[in-house]
Amino acid sequence: MQLYNFLIAFLFCSFVVFFSCNRGPYAKTNKAYKKQSEKLAKQIQQAPLKDSVATGSWIGTTNFNLRKPNFVIIHHTAQNSCEQTLKTFTTAKSQVSAHYVICKDGVIHHMLNDYLRAWQAGVSKWGNNTDINSSSIGIEIDNNGFEPFTEQQINSLMTLLATLKKAYNIPTSNFIGHQDIAPGRKVDPNVYFPWQKLADSGFGIWWSDTTNVTVPPDFNALVALRIVGYDIKDSAAVIQSFKRKYEQIENKDVILNDADKKILFMLYRKYE
Numbered sequence: 001m002q003l004y005n006f007l008i009a010f011l012f013c014s015f016v017v018f019f020s021c022n023r024g025p026y027a028k029t030n031k032a033y034k035k036q037s038e039k040l041a042k043q044i045q046q047a048p049l050k051d052s053v054a055t056g057s058w059i060g061t062t063n064f065n066l067r068k069p070n071f072v073i074i075h076h077t078a079q080n081s082c083e084q085t086l087k088t089f090t091t092a093k094s095q096v097s098a099h100y101v102i103c104k105d106g107v108i109h110h111m112l113n114d115y116l117r118a119w120q121a122g123v124s125k126w127g128n129n130t131d132i133n134s135s136s137i138g139i140e141i142d143n144n145g146f147e148p149f150t151e152q153q154i155n156s157l158m159t160l161l162a163t164l165k166k167a168y169n170i171p172t173s174n175f176i177g178h179q180d181i182a183p184g185r186k187v188d189p190n191v192y193f194p195w196q197k198l199a200d201s202g203f204g205i206w207w208s209d210t211t212n213v214t215v216p217p218d219f220n221a222l223v224a225l226r227i228v229g230y231d232i233k234d235s236a237a238v239i240q241s242f243k244r245k246y247e248q249i250e251n252k253d254v255i256l257n258d259a260d261k262k263i264l265f266m267l268y269r270k271y272e
């Protein structure tokens with residue numbers, strides 16, 4: 001009889017745990033994620049192919065795998081809490097998302113399979129790449145845009161970046177910020193973001209002591225910015241983006257002085 005009571009109690013508890021898990025705040029959106037990913041799986045399983053070009057001859061190759069991310073785009077959320085961001089990314093009408101969200105306490109929420117396309121870059125360009133969403137992983141860090149990042153956030157970010165770099169063999173120079181790929185439209189991550197610390201660990205390109213740097217008289221700063229990767233269509237915006245990232249200065253000054261040019265020259269030489 002005792003065993004019977006125990007079993008009833010066990011089943012009841014399991015029932016409660018099961019349903020409380022499934023009734024969590026994101027139960028409904030997690031279900032929507034599953035449905036959406038199943039729809040995509042069906043789409044790529046179609047044979048004969050129904051993607052873009054119908055040639056009339058379908059012969060499946062035996063040698064392939066998934067395309068993988070080759071860039072990491074770092075953002076600040078420009079929102080007031082992680083909860084607010086999680087809500088935004090699980091609300092269909094917002095039409096925005098990211099693969100990872102890092103909260104102030106260092107907790108990392110993984111919101112989308114690395115192989116799938118998040119909606120985080122928007123209209124953007126880096127080099128000749130105009131569809132950054134298709135080739136990148138988006139990481140959003142909870143920060144309103146005007147405050148420093150927490151130590152826990154940066155620690156979690158560094159671990160995450162190391163994992164991603166190794167998993168997908170992402171080049172050092174392909175760890176960039178949202179403002180790099182959308183100058184004039186985006187300013188994230190803000191001036192407090194520790195790009196130098198990241199670069200010291202192999203995530204992004206940085207500069208060092210410029211004392212002995214001599215900038216050639218014919219140095220073309222805009223061409224150098226383009227070689228680094230920037231879309232130089234709006235030169236004033238690009239210069240602001242450059243200063244925000246590499247000098248951690250937020251102002252309207254769009255002139256590059258000698259010190260700025262030395263930094264740019266040094267960076268450009270790393271991309272040549």
Ligand SMILES: [Zn+2]
Nearest residue numbers: 075076178188
């Ligand atoms: Zn952003």
